[in-house]
Amino acid sequence: MARWEPEPRERLLRAALELFEEQGYDSTTVVQIATRAGLTKSTFFRHYPDKREVLFAGEDLLCRLTADGIAAAEEAATPLEAVVAALQAAAEAFVEGRRDYGPRLIAVIAGNRELRERSAMKEAAITAAMAEALQKRGVAERTALIAAELGGLAMHRAYALWASPANRSEFAELAQQELAELRSAAADL
Amino acid sequence: MARWEPEPRERLLRAALELFEEQGYDSTTVVQIATRAGLTKSTFFRHYPDKREVLFAGEDLLCRLTADGIAAAEEAATPLEAVVAALQAAAEAFVEGRRDYGPRLIAVIAGNRELRERSAMKEAAITAAMAEALQKRGVAERTALIAAELGGLAMHRAYALWASPANRSEFAELAQQELAELRSAAADL
Numbered sequence: 404m405a406r407w408e409p410e411p412r413e414r415l416l417r418a419a420l421e422l423f424e425e426q427g428y429d430s431t432t433v434v435q436i437a438t439r440a441g442l443t444k445s446t447f448f449r450h451y452p453d454k455r456e457v458l459f460a461g462e463d464l465l466c467r468l469t470a471d472g473i474a475a476a477e478e479a480a481t482p483l484e485a486v487v488a489a490l491q492a493a494a495e496a497f498v499e500g501r502r503d504y505g506p507r508l509i510a511v512i513a514g515n516r517e518l519r520e521r522s523a524m525k526e527a528a529i530t531a532a533m534a535e536a537l538q539k540r541g542v543a544e545r546t547a548l549i550a551a552e553l554g555g556l557a558m559h560r561a562y563a564l565w566a567s568p569a570n571r572s573e574f575a576e577l578a579q580q581e582l583a584e585l586r587s588a589a590a591d592l
Numbered sequence: 593m594a595r596w597e598p599e600p601r602e603r604l605l606r607a608a609l610e611l612f613e614e615q616g617y618d619s620t621t622v623v624q625i626a627t628r629a630g631l632t633k634s635t636f637f638r639h640y641p642d643k644r645e646v647l648f649a650g651e652d653l654l655c656r657l658t659a660d661g662i663a664a665a666e667e668a669a670t671p672l673e674a675v676v677a678a679l680q681a682a683a684e685a686f687v688e689g690r691r692d693y694g695p696r697l698i699a700v701i702a703g704n705r706e707l708r709e710r711s712a713m714k715e716a717a718i719t720a721a722m723a724e725a726l727q728k729r730g731v732a733e734r735t736a737l738i739a740a741e742l743g744g745l746a747m748h749r750a751y752a753l754w755a756s757p758a759n760r761s762e763f764a765e766l767a768q769q770e771l772a773e774l775r776s777a778a779a780d781l
């Protein structure tokens with residue numbers, strides 16, 4: 404049997420978001436989330452270690468996608484071209500069905516200090532994953548760090564655009580455009 | 593009466609660090625920290641909201657110093673020159689008597705996930721303070737974000753060097769040199 408079942412994870416995320424919105428993050432328990440999702444507490448814990456991680460399950464996926472994207476970039480790619488490959492690979496995590504969660508996730512996280520801290524850690528982890536993957540390609544440490552920071556900024560900004568209700572562009576397109584604009588803004592340093 | 597008394601704050605920091613090292617962060621209580629510092633619990637809470645914030649009291653100071661440094665930079669300064677001014681102003685927080693806490697703080701934070709998250713948030717807050725101060729000078733948003741990220745990287749790396757036992761250089765010098773090297777590394781993007 405496959406241990407990874409997308410359906411329960413999705414149901415738990417939907418239930419958690421609803422409850423966090425209705426009654427606040429602090430007042431919501433794992434049992435309430437499981438019940439709302441029509442699942443048991445033990446099913447919850449098969450998928451997430453605690454209620455907070457329901458909101459940050461994308462971290463591991465994004466670290467893996469971006470690192471793999473960089474590793475798979477053409478040998479002749481510049482560091483920033485490898486970061487473009489990372490952002491294109493990351494788009495797999497930003498599929499159409501998830502777009503509507505975007506503004507809701509952003510609002511729930513913004514409203515709670517613990518979640519904002521966790522979110523800062525998530526962004527740092529993704530940036531670190533990109534920097535490490537760049538160094539594995541032989542990119543010098545500082546150049547890798549800067550390229551990864553630009554990639555992180557592009558991802559953050561593209562996500563906010565992608566998740567905004569009026570936007571219908573693809574994440575990959577938004578991220579690539581954002582990275583290009585950041586690159587050109589860096590000329591004014 | 594001045595509400596800010598450096599002496600008790602310093603004693604509480606020293607006591608907290610000792611206890612976190614001896615018995616772990618999770619097992620240490622506010623009462624234990626206050627007792628070890630020869631102070632009362634209510635004195636503790638006059639200085640810090642909880643045991644965790646003892647380790648991150650520098651955040652507000654660093655946000656203020658860097659933002660003020662940028663605001664006070666010469667009118668003709670480029671964004672990166674303004675960031676140099678921010679790092680020089682930040683050096684006020686890295687005085688000689690604090691250097692020995694450096695490796696101990698780094699080790700305690702590295703050993704606890706909650707503290708690592710808080711630390712990521714601190715770095716994000718300082719970077720955001722610099723970006724905001726740059727925008728107030730009229731620097732375009734994306735350029736301000738990149739300059740602030742470079743400043744944050746330089747501060748992080750200079751701090752690690754400054755706090756390493758073998759190092760006797762001044763923080764300001766290390767940070768300025770690091771920023772210059774990051775700038776030159778950015779040419780290879």
